[in-house]
Amino acid sequence: MTNPLVRRIGLALAAPALAAVFAVVVSAIVLELSGSNSIDTFGTILSNGFQLETFVDTLNRATPLFLAGVAAAIGFRMNLFNIGVEGQYILAAFAAAVVGAELNRFALPGFLHTLAIVATAMFVGAVWAGLSGLLKVTRGINEVISTIMLNFVATGGIVAALLPKVITDPTAPNQGTETIAERAWLPDLNGVAEVVTREIGRGRELTGVFLIAVVVAIAYHVGVNRTVFGFDLRSSGMNPFAAFAGGVQPKKMVFLSMVLSGVVAGLVGMPEILSDNHAYDQGFVQGLGFGGIAIALLGRNSALGMTFAALLFGFLDSSSAVLQVQASASAEIVRIMQATFLLAAVVAFEFVNRIRQRDEVARASAATETPNGPTPSIEGASA
Amino acid sequence: MAPAIELIGITKRFPGVIANDNINLTVAEGEIHAICGENGAGKSTLMKILYGMQPADEGVMRVFGEEVTFSSPNDAIERGIGMVHQHLMLADQMSVIENVILGSEPTKRGVIDFDAAKAHLAEVGRAYGLTVDPDDYIDTLEIGERQRVEIIKVLYRGAKILILDEPTAVLVPQEVEELFNNLRELKQDGATIIFIDHKLQEVLEISDSITVIRRGKTVATVAASEVTAGDLAELMVGEELPSPETGASTVTTDVALAVTDLTVRDDDGRAIVDNVSLQVHRGEILGVAGIEGNGQSELINAIVGTYAAETGSIEMAGRDIGSASVRERREGGLGYVPQDRHREGLLLDAPLWENAALGHQTAAPYSKGFWVDRPGSRSQTQQIREEFDVRTPNVDVSARALSGGNQQKLIIGREMTAEPAVLIAAHPTRGIDVGAQADVWNQIRQARANGLATLLISADLDELIGLSDTIVVMYHGRLVATLDPAEIDPRTLGSYMTGAALKGDA
Numbered sequence: 001m002t003n004p005l006v007r008r009i010g011l012a013l014a015a016p017a018l019a020a021v022f023a024v025v026v027s028a029i030v031l032e033l034s035g036s037n038s039i040d041t042f043g044t045i046l047s048n049g050f051q052l053e054t055f056v057d058t059l060n061r062a063t064p065l066f067l068a069g070v071a072a073a074i075g076f077r078m079n080l081f082n083i084g085v086e087g088q089y090i091l092a093a094f095a096a097a098v099v100g101a102e103l104n105r106f107a108l109p110g111f112l113h114t115l116a117i118v119a120t121a122m123f124v125g126a127v128w129a130g131l132s133g134l135l136k137v138t139r140g141i142n143e144v145i146s147t148i149m150l151n152f153v154a155t156g157g158i159v160a161a162l163l164p165k166v167i168t169d170p171t172a173p174n175q176g177t178e179t180i181a182e183r184a185w186l187p188d189l190n191g192v193a194e195v196v197t198r199e200i201g202r203g204r205e206l207t208g209v210f211l212i213a214v215v216v217a218i219a220y221h222v223g224v225n226r227t228v229f230g231f232d233l234r235s236s237g238m239n240p241f242a243a244f245a246g247g248v249q250p251k252k253m254v255f256l257s258m259v260l261s262g263v264v265a266g267l268v269g270m271p272e273i274l275s276d277n278h279a280y281d282q283g284f285v286q287g288l289g290f291g292g293i294a295i296a297l298l299g300r301n302s303a304l305g306m307t308f309a310a311l312l313f314g315f316l317d318s319s320s321a322v323l324q325v326q327a328s329a330s331a332e333i334v335r336i337m338q339a340t341f342l343l344a345a346v347v348a349f350e351f352v353n354r355i356r357q358r359d360e361v362a363r364a365s366a367a368t369e370t371p372n373g374p375t376p377s378i379e380g381a382s383a
Numbered sequence: 384m385a386p387a388i389e390l391i392g393i394t395k396r397f398p399g400v401i402a403n404d405n406i407n408l409t410v411a412e413g414e415i416h417a418i419c420g421e422n423g424a425g426k427s428t429l430m431k432i433l434y435g436m437q438p439a440d441e442g443v444m445r446v447f448g449e450e451v452t453f454s455s456p457n458d459a460i461e462r463g464i465g466m467v468h469q470h471l472m473l474a475d476q477m478s479v480i481e482n483v484i485l486g487s488e489p490t491k492r493g494v495i496d497f498d499a500a501k502a503h504l505a506e507v508g509r510a511y512g513l514t515v516d517p518d519d520y521i522d523t524l525e526i527g528e529r530q531r532v533e534i535i536k537v538l539y540r541g542a543k544i545l546i547l548d549e550p551t552a553v554l555v556p557q558e559v560e561e562l563f564n565n566l567r568e569l570k571q572d573g574a575t576i577i578f579i580d581h582k583l584q585e586v587l588e589i590s591d592s593i594t595v596i597r598r599g600k601t602v603a604t605v606a607a608s609e610v611t612a613g614d615l616a617e618l619m620v621g622e623e624l625p626s627p628e629t630g631a632s633t634v635t636t637d638v639a640l641a642v643t644d645l646t647v648r649d650d651d652g653r654a655i656v657d658n659v660s661l662q663v664h665r666g667e668i669l670g671v672a673g674i675e676g677n678g679q680s681e682l683i684n685a686i687v688g689t690y691a692a693e694t695g696s697i698e699m700a701g702r703d704i705g706s707a708s709v710r711e712r713r714e715g716g717l718g719y720v721p722q723d724r725h726r727e728g729l730l731l732d733a734p735l736w737e738n739a740a741l742g743h744q745t746a747a748p749y750s751k752g753f754w755v756d757r758p759g760s761r762s763q764t765q766q767i768r769e770e771f772d773v774r775t776p777n778v779d780v781s782a783r784a785l786s787g788g789n790q791q792k793l794i795i796g797r798e799m800t801a802e803p804a805v806l807i808a809a810h811p812t813r814g815i816d817v818g819a820q821a822d823v824w825n826q827i828r829q830a831r832a833n834g835l836a837t838l839l840i841s842a843d844l845d846e847l848i849g850l851s852d853t854i855v856v857m858y859h860g861r862l863v864a865t866l867d868p869a870e871i872d873p874r875t876l877g878s879y880m881t882g883a884a885l886k887g888d889a
Contacts, residue, residue, distance in 0.1 A: 226757075228750050235741060238730040244689055245719060245727040246742035247710030357783065363776050364784035 007359070015352045016308075019345035026340045027333055036329035044326060045319040052197055053204045054318055056190075060206065062314030063213045064268045064285075068292020069310055070220050071125075071265035073301040075143075077224060078237040078257045084132060084147025085265040086289025087154035088125045093269025094159045094177075096121035097280035098166055100273065101178035110183030117184060117273060118212075125266025126259045128154060133258030137251040143258070155286075163282070176281020186274040207275040209267070216264060221303035233257055268292070294342050300349065313338055385448025387412040387544050387575040388433070388464075393442035395428055402428040404599040406442070410544075415566060415576045417590035417607070419583070420619055425599040426579050430546055433577075434466045435459040446544070465542030467533045469549045473521045480504060480517035483536045507538050512568040527558030531565065544575045551585055552676060563589050581619070581842075582674050583612040584881040595619055612881045613874030616844060633666035634852050638701075639836030640686070640805045645695030647681045655681045656692070657860035663805065663836040668827070670851030670868070671840045674880050678860040679840045680722060683807050686838070687719050688712050700804055713742055718803030720794055722810045722840070724787075728794045731783040735775060736764040738782045739797045746801070763800065771796035772822060788819030795823055799830055806830065806837045812846060824850065844873040858882050 024042070031038040048054050068085050075082035100117040108116075132146040167175045186208030190200050200206075224230040235243040236253045244250055268288050273280065295313060299306030320334035388410040395403040403425045410416040420426050431437045433444070435453030444451050446462045453459050456466070473482050480500055489496045489503070501517050508514055513535055521529060530550060537545060547566075551559045566576055566589060580586050586593055587607055595602040595618040602618050640663040647656035656678045663669045673679050684690035686697055688709040697705045704712050713719070719742065721727035729738050740749035740760050748759035764778040771792045775785055782790060791811070798806060808827065812820040827837060827850060841847050847854055848868045856864040856879045864879050 226755050227753055228744050228755060229753075231737070231740065231744050231750075231755055235730055235733070235737075235744075238732055239726075241727050242721075242730055242741060244709065245687060245721055246744070247708070247713045249708060249710070357781075360780050360784040364774075364780050364789075365786070366776070 004359075004363075008356070011352050011356055015348035016345060018348045019341050022344040023337050023341035027337045030336055031329055031333055034330060036333075041323070041329040041333065044322065044328060048319060048322045049315060053201045054315075054322075056193070056200055056204045056206050057318040057321075058311060058314040059210055060271065060314075061317045062310040063207055063210050064271050064288050065291050065295050065313055066213050066306055066310035067209075067216060067264055067270075068268045068288045069295030069299060069306040070216055070292075070303075071261045071268065071289075072292045072296040073299070073306060074220070074233075074257055074261040074264065076237075076296055076301050077233055078253060079240070080136075080254060080257060080261075081144045082129060082132070082147055082258065082261045082265075083144055083293070084129060084150050084289070085261070085268065085292050086287070087147070087151035088128045088262050088265035089268035089289055090159060090284065090286065091128055091154040092121040092125040092266035093273055093284065094163070094280045095124040096266075096269070097177040097180070097273050098162075100180040100184060101166070101279070103184070104178065104181045108183075113181065113184035114186065114274065117180070118267070118270065121266035121270060121273070122263045123266070125262040125264070127262070129262025129265060130255065130259040133255040136258075137255050143254075151289075163280070174281045174283050176277075176279045176284070178279065180273070180278045184274070185278060188275065205275070207271045209271040209275060212267060212270065216267065217303045217307060220264075265289070265292075294338070298342055298345055312341075384412060385445070386410060387447060388577070389443075389445040389448075390429075390433070391443045391445075393429065393432060393439045393444070395425075395432060395437065395439050401599050403432070403439070406596070406599075406601050408594055408601060409604070410575060410577060411592075412447070412575050413570060413573055414591040415570055415578055415589055417578045417580060417586040417593045418596060419581060419586055419593055419615060420596035424596045424619075426596055427548065429596070430466070430548060430577075430579060433459070434464060434546060460540055460542065463541060463543035464546065465537030465540060465544070466546040467530070467537055467548065467550060469552055471526075471529050471533050473529055473532060475520075475522040477521060478517065479515050479519050479521065479524075479532050482521060482532060483517070483539050485536075487540060504535070504539060507535060511535075511538055511572050511574065513538075513565060525558070527554055527561055530554070530558075530562065534565070534569075538569075538574075543573070544577065545569070546577045546579070548579050549581075550578070551580060551582060559585065582676075582881075583615045583877065584883065586615070587612060611874075611878075612883060613877045616873050616877030616880075632852060633832050633834070635665040635667070635834070637665040638662050639665050639667075639699065640838065641696075641698040642682075642686065643696045643698075645682070645685060645697065646693045647678070647685050647690060648693050649681070655860050656685065659695075659857075659860075659862050661838075661855060661862065663838055665804075665834045665836050666831055667852045668831055668837040668839050668850050670847040670854040671838065671857055672844070672847050672854055672866075672876055672880055673840075673857035675842060677857050679857055680809070682857070683719075683722075683809055683838070683840060686807055687717065710745065714745060716802075716804035718798035718801060718806040720798055720806070720808040720811050722813070724790055724794055729782045729790060732781050734781055735768075735773075735778045735785075735793060736760045738793060739764040739767055739778075741797070743797065743801050767793065767796035767800055770800070771826065788815035791815050792819055792822060795826055799826055803835065806835055807840075808837055809840045810842060811839070812841075812843065844876050848873065848876065856880060 028038040031041055068089065071085045072082055096117045099120040100113070103113050103116055128150060132143045132150060135141040135146045136143050166177050168178045169175070188205035189208055189210055190205055193206055194200060224233065232243065232248045232253060235246065236248050236250060240250055272285055291313065295306050295309045298309035316334045316338055320331040323329055323334065324331040386409045388408065390406055390408040393403050393406040394401070406429055418426050418429070428437070432439045435456045435458050438454070446464065451462055474485065480497065483504055484500045489499045491499070504517055513531055515528070515532055515535060521532065524532070534545065550562060554562060570576060578590055590607045592604060592606050593610070593615065594604040595615065597619060643660050645656055645659045646654055649655045659682060661669065671679055671682070681690060685692040688707065692705065696703055699715055699717060702715065704715060725731065730741060743749050748756060748763045750756050761778055767773060768775060768778060773789050773792045773796060775789060785793070795811065811827065812823050831837060839847065839850060848871060851868050854866045854868050854871070854876070855862045856866065858880065866876065866879065
């Protein structure tokens with residue numbers, strides 16, 4: 001065997017590398033079959049990728065995806081499958097937009113206005129997710145079912161019913177809530193980025209929510225890995241019976257992690273509300289919640305992993321827009337790449353995991369063979 | 384006549400473990416043959432091999448004189464071997480007949496032929512004297528009836544040899560009687576039955592011959608008519624183990640744990656712990672003897688707080704902890720060595736230092752207030768590793784990588800280093816090798832000398848007698864006897880556990 005450290009690092013990189021190769025090969029085949037030139041298409045994606053504006057666009061797209069990923073991952077860490085990030089962020093964004101518009105009428109400092117919007121979003125997200133948590137804890141209802149149902153209630157029910165009531169301009173092409181006053185908008189981060197880069201082209205503003213995402217990433221990482229609460233959360237996910245015997249209250253953890261998941265889910269719609277559109281309208285971005293599940297899977301629920309996953313998906317989404325403009329290939333090829341990459345990565349992770357476990361067992365049993373120690377003998381392995 | 388089943392030199396290894404070590408077994412046609420042994424002795428592995436669920440590494444299997452190799456249960460079924468699992472595998476929302484034919488449905492022109500199925504079922508029922516209504520839904524049946532459906536299902540497929548894996552574990556006494564009557568009838572009609580159990584009294588009652596397995600090896604095959612429960616207990620537990628002597632008494636008069644009139648009910652409302660009172664003093668080891676399923680697990684779960692007691696009080700060092708959370712109890716000095724370390728004791732995928740923190744994550748050195756103390760946890764785990772001889776390359780490997788004995792030493796180590804006032808130890812040496820076993824005994828003994836109050840539950844009678852200062856016997860949820868370990872041997876203890884001594888016919 002080679003140097004064990006080299007082997008471990010190699011194993012860690014092997015899974016995503018294999019998945020990437022697989023995704024590129026599959027998409028190339030699809031491209032060729034559909035009559036496009038695969039080399040050209042990948043060339044377009046790459047050359048576009050090296051532009052500063054694309055990079056900003058990638059970050060803008062990655063930001064909400066990452067937040068949705070963290071929201072899903074908080075549940076996953078506990079073996080809770082929160083499928084409801086979708087409904088949670090849409091309902092939260094709608095409520096935040098309504099509150100933001102209402103506050104236009106009051107004289108407040110801008111930062112308070114912003115804070116009120118963000119707090120509303122987090123609160124509504126928490127309530128909506130907490131509802132599923134409560135149902136699970138008190139009535140034993142599976143969170144997968146309740147969150148899916150609550151998605152429909154949120155988007156098809158509450159938002160669809162209330163949106164007409166808050167539309168201010170019935171003649172507008174894209175009807176929605178009143179635009180939030182400019183004082184509450186988050187400043188873009190182009191000024192910060194331009195300290196190290198050239199001037200960023202007009203129409204490409206790095207969303208201020210990016211900073212919120214950075215804070216969430218750090219809080220998530222530290223919270224899960226370095227706090228007692230995070231330990232309780234992870235141990236419940238790994239072995240709920242052992243965690244229970246170790247003093248972790250399972251019901252409390254289920255409820256709290258759903259609420260926290262909802263708090264982060266509430267932030268997913270913020271780039272749209274605070275940086276982009278400044279209103280909730282009929283064209284409000286959908287599907288980020290499900291994207292977040294993919295990010296959490298691909299990033300293995302780790303802050304760093306999900307950062308890479310969100311950047312990758314953000315970049316591919318951004319390429320999709322370029323392909324659409326250039327029309328050299330179908331923009332949907334990007335979806336195929338994302339899906340095959342995800343599928344291949346999940347399989348590869350599991351594969352690598354097994355190799356790693358086998359390595360570990362081998363090392364541990366080598367350690368058992370100390371000079372004075374007897375070799376392990378018969379044991380109850382009736383399992 | 385060739386025996387129904389003949390196993391010669393069956394060996395099965397798992398990484399670092401020999402589950403079956405050169406097992407020999409001969410089951411004559413038409414007999415009820417019991418396989419006895421403690422949990423973890425290798426019974427289940429052997430049955431899985433016999434039923435084709437796992438291949439043996441070595442050895443020969445003969446069925447009715449013919450050498451066979453099974454690669455799946457289908458092969459075993461084809462040879463006339465059927466298995467009734469401990470946990471019944473029936474679809475609750477389907478009828479009896481649907482369950483019976485599931486997987487081998489008779490069809491007529493592509494449609495399930497229920498008439499043919501029912502006719503065949505009735506035929507099987509007549510032949511073996513078992514009656515069920517084919518149109519009843521499973522979820523309307525009692526457990527005993529469901530088990531009968533499982534047996535019929537196996538017979539329906541033409542099984543001549545039945546393997547029953549701890550069939551009485553889920554039954555109440557009357558149902559056990561009924562099952563035994565059914566089994567006797569089956570035997571009369573020519574079936575061969577392999578009966579796995581560790582309840583000695585039942586084994587003696589139903590079987591013709593008994594094979595005892597201990598630590599993966601066949602110890603003996605005896606005729607049921609020639610042995611007593613005490614003999615069997617001795618065979619199961621063995622005598623070559625290092626003796627767990629305790630030495631001079633360190634029992635004090637301070638009550639560390641007091642349980643008063645505790646009653647715990649199971650989901651069906653049966654009192655599984657029935658009005659139990661006991662006291663453990665500082666420096667005392669109180670052993671609880673009892674055949675599994677007599678309420679010991681529920682007793683410790685109620686004390687640890689993972690299962691709610693219905694009535695009664697639990698006091699630790701004079702403080703009522705009956706309504707405290709598990710965490711409050713643990714923080715108050717309750718140590719816990721669970722009976723199933725994989726289920727309740729470990730996070731298999733987490734590193735050792737996190738496993739050492741489990742149950743103590745709110746206290747130093749594992750945490751500082753809100754934060755996990757990583758260096759503190761690591762050095763504490765390192766200390767446990769050295770002091771308790773946990774053999775591992777480092778404290779960052781996952782718990783899964785360790786052998787059972789080392790996992791157990793880690794658990795004992797983390798509980799002992801937290802300096803508990805009361806230790807609940809359930810089967811602390813189950814399924815670990817002799818060396819690790821002696822280590823664990825030493826640790827418990829040492830802690831006792833330092834004033835620890837221990838409630839010890841074990842199926843290993845030598846362990847109970849050797850370590851305990853006092854032994855209480857639990858039978859059908861009640862404490863039925865208090866014994867002095869100095870004046871008792873495994874045989875007598877065994878007769879108390881089976882209830883035989885209580886009826887006065889031991």
